[in-house]
Amino acid sequence: MTPKPPAPTEVECSKRLDDALTRAFSVLGKRWSAVVLGCLRPGPAGFRELSRAIGGVSDSVLSDRLSELTEMGLVTRTVCEGPPVTVSYQLTERGEALMPALDQISRWAREHLPVEKV
Numbered sequence: 001m002t003p004k005p006p007a008p009t010e011v012e013c014s015k016r017l018d019d020a021l022t023r024a025f026s027v028l029g030k031r032w033s034a035v036v037l038g039c040l041r042p043g044p045a046g047f048r049e050l051s052r053a054i055g056g057v058s059d060s061v062l063s064d065r066l067s068e069l070t071e072m073g074l075v076t077r078t079v080c081e082g083p084p085v086t087v088s089y090q091l092t093e094r095g096e097a098l099m100p101a102l103d104q105i106s107r108w109a110r111e112h113l114p115v116e117k118v
Contacts, residue, residue: 032057036065044090
């Protein structure tokens with residue numbers, strides 16, 4: 001009979017959680033990433049539409065974030081032949097799966113973080 005492996009300790013469980021959070025926030029911790037994902041929640045959007053919706057993000061940063069999110073499989077990029085040629089971005093199933101967590105973070109921020117005065 002093979003001996004049963006020992007149950008993970010609290011420290012081991014905490015380390016796994018820390019590792020998962022580190023991976024998650026390596027994406028979500030980049031400025032504008034979560035906002036871009038949230039803006040894509042209602043459905044596909046073009047670059048200009050996203051840029052207008054996320055006032056304050058530069059075109060180069062938005063382009064970088066969209067590329068990163070696409071590479072990670074959270075967003076798809078679709079080119080529609082024109083004329084004119086258009087590009088739209090949409091959440092993937094993996095991106096959709098992140099929405100409940102973003103809702104929770106948003107709710108927490110509304111309840112616990114002060115509103116910045118501009």
